[in-house]
């Protein structure tokens with residue numbers, strides 16, 4: 280439980296990543312929720328039965344092969360702990376994350392990419408947005424970035440013009 | 441950046457602030473702009489007032505702390521009536537507000553010099569210990585007290601026709617938070633005549649400031665924001681015709697079979713068959729140097745100011761305590777465009793949910809575990825703080841001090857049950873640290889040692905809103921069964937609700953609660 284001393288998790292405390300092959304097929308849900316807490320909306324929202332959780336206090340485990348990338352879970356997660364990851368054909372990577380800050384982001388916006396500790400690790404471009412009013416004020420934002428960054432970028436901030 | 445006009449947020453990612461009509465109130469004679477629906481304290485804060493009162497003896501400046509009427513730091517004279525908690529009074533056009541215990545007023549108090557001078561020769565509290573002669577000591581204390589003052593007696597005279605009403609009901613629910621609403625819904629739906637009272641002008645209790653999505657399962661409305669859960673419960677409640685809701689109504693005592701309450705200015709004599717006490721909790725404070733400086737606020741106080749009234753609490757805050765309240769508040773501050781300088785936590789690890797911590801950590805908020813606040817810096821308002829690392833005996837490590845730039849400090853070190861009514865009613869109480877302090881003994885159906893008095897929610901033990909709702913349900917249903925209502929359906933639902941709660945508490949966070957409850961479970965077990 281070292282992550283509770285830091286406020287962020289290291290890779291060895293997180294679930295294994297989906298294979299590169301799987302990441303190339305279509306977006307897949309990657310969940311960073313290692314602690315047993317009484318929470319289960321992700322599990323209940325999944326139509327593909329891809330999230331395993333025997334009891335409400337179990338941390339969710341995603342079966343990457345079953346996950347269809349439908350994004351039902353990421354819409355409702357109160358912990359902002361779910362990220363949709365994808366590797367594109369053209370050598371770019373994509374992370375979709377929940378976003379609840381002002382200013383709202385739009386397609387085409389340039390954003391700073393932050394890792395789990397809040398350090399800026401690069402610049403990305405927003406290429407799709409589910410606007411906040413369509414999801415009870417939690418916007419979903421898909422950001423395009425270098426492939427290797429999809430394993431560490433967990434927040435974004437609009438670049439000041 | 442989030443746009444702010446006149447100290448008020450005009451945009452917010454989650455909330456919409458619908459301000460009422462603009463009015464003018466007078467603060468020590470000075471006109472101040474306010475909006476209907478704001479409390480006096482909120483309007484004053486928005487206009488930049490930070491000193492709300494002076495401490496009695498040494499005239500130290502005091503700001504608000506709790507913003508929910510529990511701490512008394514905000515007391516002022518309002519339209520001639522002294523000692524009014526300005527955080528509970530709504531603005532009205534032309535209202536006259538005066539600070540008390542300060543000359544000429546609390547903001548610039550000439551006697552404030554006392555605090556600086558006298559401490560050297562006559563340290564705080566020494567009047568109790570310094571003088572051996574009892575007569576002299578008591579005279580001195582009484583002089584000091586009269587010098588300090590408690591405001592001036594009101595100039596308004598009692599007109600001689602107080603309103604009075606007697607109400608009989610099956611179930612009286614005291615408190616309209618999640619636990620209270622749930623108890624009232626569940627007692628009401630089985631046909632009991634329910635009266636629900638709350639001292640606030642709105643239902644929802646602490647939920648009205650929880651802008652985040654809740655945990656739990658979909659069945660318990662997880663993924664829904666706290667503010668919305670409050671609305672959903674209220675709608676459900678208002679649909680039940682046999683539930684009477686009285687707001688701005690405060691219960692002040694339970695006298696055998698009678699409950700005394702005040703509805704605005706009307707006295708209520710309530711004669712209920714069963715009582716559910718669901719009065720919630722208040723915030724604890726923490727001891728450190730200058731912890732009374734304006735700018736040191738309760739976490740809930742800041743949430744109220746920011747999420748209920750849309751007032752920006754400051755530019756950069758330090759959060760003391762990493763339980764869920766501290767973590768969530770940090771995130772809410774970021775959402776309101778306020779910087780969070782750091783979160784400090786005395787324990788070796790974060791106390792709340794990891795996911796809440798990760799949310800703010802990835803936005804760059806440092807979290808210092810095994811650290812505490814040593815002092816607040818500033819003369820009449822917080823201008824910074826000093827934090828230090830703790831060794832394994834909880835002592836600050838010399839040389840580890842760090843200065844933090846901030847203009848306010850939020851104390852989020854936990855809550856204590858608002859248990860006064862239970863105590864007064866004669867319920868057997870016990871100090872249980874796992875539950876946050878003094879709590880009543882209770883059966884597994886939430887009935888206390890006094891037959892017919894039930895508890896649920898934070899007053900029964902600090903937990904959270906989902907379990908407060910579940911416990912309110914248990915209390916409400918058991919009360920109707922005891923009244924002979926509900927039949928087999930109610931009995932079945934009661935069993936189911938106990939099972940739900942058990943499952944919810946099955947994880948490590950529930951372990952602590954269960955351990956606490958075992959210490960105060962009443963042997964007397966009323967079977968159904």
Ligand SMILES: Cc1cc2nc3c(=O)[nH]c(=O)nc-3n(C[C@H](O)[C@H](O)[C@H](O)COP(=O)(O)OP(=O)(O)OC[C@H]3O[C@@H](n4cnc5c(N)ncnc54)[C@H](O)[C@@H]3O)c2cc1C
Nearest residue numbers: 615617618619639645646690691719720740897898904905
């Ligand atoms: C600052 C803060 C942040 C929180 N954040 C979260 C969170 O993020 N997630 C979560 O699950 N839980 C959170 N909680 C906890 C959750 O809000 C509480 O557990 C829950 O609201 C408890 O419900 P309750 O009905 O017992 O009490 P409350 O919601 O406190 O309601 C008690 C009600 O009783 C009324 N009352 C008190 N005394 C009297 C009287 N004498 N007469 C009439 N009325 C009276 C009060 O006005 C109040 O409306 C938080 C609590 C606080 C204080």
Ligand code: SF4
Nearest residue numbers: 325346347349350352
């Ligand atoms: S993205 Fe859809 S299929 Fe995949 S885990 Fe989430 S809900 Fe299930």
Ligand code: SF4
Nearest residue numbers: 312318321356358360
């Ligand atoms: S909904 Fe989010 S916070 Fe809750 S268990 Fe699933 S991943 Fe964790």
Ligand code: FES
Nearest residue numbers: 507509511512527
């Ligand atoms: S009583 Fe008003 S701030 Fe505490």
